[in-house]
Amino acid sequence: MFTGIVEEMGAVSAIEKSLAGTRLTFLASTVMNDLKIGDSVSVNGTCLTVVSRGEREFSVEVSPETLAVTTLGQLTAGAPVNLERAMRLNERLGGHMVAGHVDGIGTILARQPDSNAIILECEAPKEILRYCVPKGSITMDGISLTINQVADRSFAVAIIPHTAKVTTLGLKQVGDHVNLESDLIGKYVERLLQERGVLPAKPAPAIDLDYLKKRGLI
Secondary structure, three states, X not given: OEOOOOOEEEEEXXXXXXXXXXXXXXXXXXXXXXXXXXXXXXXXXXXXXXXXXXXXXXXXXXXXXXXXXXHHHHOOOOOEEEEEEOOOOOOOOOOOOEOOOOXXXXXXXXXXXXXXXXXXXXXOOXXXXXXXXXXXXXXXXXXXXXXXXXXXXXXXXXXXXXXXXXXXXXXXXXXXXXXXXXXXHHHHHHHHHHHOOOOOOOXXXXXXXXXXXXXXXX
């Protein structure tokens, strides 16, 4: 479990692909403190397990499914990434409860200055937008953010100068992709209401060409 408060920006130092899968290695400093093999780390909002570590870098193994449904498959050597270690139960929850299980990929539609902030409008799949409410929480590339507005196919968030400086959101431009995770509480509430018959059950995903392509099956 994470909080969506990014500890540092690291960088991709190596990408190794083989028939067995993909191994990513990241340069880091802050998160290396007390990091152990087997620990969970959020990389751009994706919960990954540390499989090896050195003095200033650590490696993770990524499954084909994760590469298909997140932006990790788009990473290149040298690319910056948002890093956060798993939360401790005796610490303040500065953001909101983040599982590190990416629900889908969003696309930046607009980037506009607003006084000292940056307003990012992000297109999102309908299965993510259903949980978006004004003043609610959403995770973008591992960053806990407050939703300002919700439209038919997008939502908007305000990026304060500090967040723009210490995370990759300050670098995002129109057309860039981001990992999105909906608020956990909304998912649980919906599930409970469905079980009680207050809401209709969520429809099963359509197994079509688009579904197969997104998961790297064709």
